[in-house]
Each structure stands twice: as C-alpha cells, then as structure tokens.
Amino acid sequence: MDSPYILEETENFAVVFKPPKMHSSLQNSKQITNNKEQRTNLHEWYAKLFPSVFDIMHRLDFETHGLVLFAKNEKSYLFFKNAQKNGNFIKEYSAICNPIIEQKTSSFLTSDSSVLKGFPSCPDINYNTPFLIESYFRPYGPGRKLVRPVIEDGKKHKETAKDNGGFYSTEIINKNVNAFTVRIKRGFRHQIRCHLCWIGFPIKNDPLYLYNENDENETVAPNAVMALRAHALFFPDPAGGKQLEFRIEGLEKDDF
Numbered sequence: 425m426d427s428p429y430i431l432e433e434t435e436n437f438a439v440v441f442k443p444p445k446m447h448s449s450l451q452n453s454k455q456i457t458n459n460k461e462q463r464t465n466l467h468e469w470y471a472k473l474f475p476s477v478f479d480i481m482h483r484l485d486f487e488t489h490g491l492v493l494f495a496k497n498e499k500s501y502l503f504f505k506n507a508q509k510n511g512n513f514i515k516e517y518s519a520i521c522n523p524i525i526e527q528k529t530s531s532f533l534t535s536d537s538s539v540l541k542g543f544p545s546c547p548d549i550n551y552n553t554p555f556l557i558e559s560y561f562r563p564y565g566p567g568r569k570l571v572r573p574v575i576e577d578g579k580k581h582k583e584t585a586k587d588n589g590g591f592y593s594t595e596i597i598n599k600n601v602n603a604f605t606v607r608i609k610r611g612f613r614h615q616i617r618c619h620l621c622w623i624g625f626p627i628k629n630d631p632l633y634l635y636n637e638n639d640e641n642e643t644v645a646p647n648a649v650m651a652l653r654a655h656a657l658f659f660p661d662p663a664g665g666k667q668l669e670f671r672i673e674g675l676e677k678d679d680f
Contacts (some may be wrong), residue, residue, distance in 0.1 A: 436500035436662045439670045490654025500662040502644035516656035517606045518674035521625035523644045543571045557619040558591035594619040603677035651680040
C-alpha cells in the first residue's frame, strides 16, 4: 500500500492506485524544503510512465488512498468530464470510523457543540437503512485547512460552495457497526471526512476531523494511515460507452 500501481490501462485511460500520504497532482502538491527533498505526486509518477497523459480526472486527499482515473488523451478527457457533469462517474469508498457517541441518536450535535465546533445541527438519520448526507460547504479554521457543512442558502457564509447550485451528496449504501460504504458522484474537498464527522462517526486516524479541536493533547501518530479507501470506480468507456467497474478490496471493520 506504500507505492502507486496501475490497476487497469487502455489507450484512453488508466486506473491507478494512490497510496496514503501522497498528493494526487501538482496542483495540490507541496514542495518539501527539508533536506532539499520534493515529494512526488501521483500525476508526476504516472507521467513518467506515460509522458503524453492528458490529465487526472479527480483527486484524493493527501491522507486518502485508493483508485484514481487518468485520461490519456483530450478526447477521453472531454468524454469523462461530460460523464462527471451528468452524474455517470461514481466513486465508492470504504471507511472505518471512531464514533463520537455510543447511542444511535441525532440530537447530540448542536451548532454550539463544544465537541464539533462550527458544525450545524446533525440531520435526522435512520442508521439501519441506506441514507444520504447532504450539504453545501464552506472553508473553516486557521489557514482554511478544514471545511464545514452549510445547510442554509443564506448570505451568512460568503464562500459557500455548491454542487451545480445544490447540495453535495454523500450516499451511505452500507453500515456494518463502524464500517461504512459510501458513494459520491461529484465531490468537494474533505466531503466524506466532514460528512461522516458531522453525523458522529469521524474516520479513524483522520488528523483533521477525528478529535476535539479544543484538546491539544489529542493527536494522530505521524505514520498512522487514515481509514478511508477509494476502492471502486464506475464510469462509461470512451470506446463505446459501456459502463465499466473497477475495484480493489474495501476496508473491513477489523482492518484498523
């Protein structure tokens, strides 16, 4: 899990595994000045194997590991962009969580909560069936490193991000104790991490959303792997339009 690898490759695209603690592309990669070392990002890694690759189609957070799609030419890139716009590009994740509460209730989280500062009230959820977590998003915290859900379409938050004018949706398709299987079509930065934290199930080893921000003694070990894996991609084939599916093994509740 420490190195990238190619799961599938055609003349039009490549499905590539991104390990944890690696940036997806130069756009969100940072240079490491200590020891004059520069961290390689996934796009750079693949471009060394296929120099004419056109672009990466989506990004995973630095801490998140799993499958990423590359377009190898402009035609396939435009095809995939249209599939994303129409909701035909689906990403499936598995997450192992550390619940904030023991009881199954949605009333523990309020806007003035000292545990999860900056979050609106938690939505009502029946955890026994598939469900959606939906919101807009806004940047939050020092350096705007985090995000918070926004549920009111008002002028309170000037930098509210929307998905084509509506909510970003995180679909929970399965929950097994503290293990979640999640699907999204179009994602925002930290969407799954923030949404699961919002309902009381922050992801295990998440350095940004797991702990009470007021407790400086709570930390995640530097080498710990965040328990969020992008384990499946669903998208149409540029050569013919057939819906394709690519998978690696998802995380189970006993993995972390």
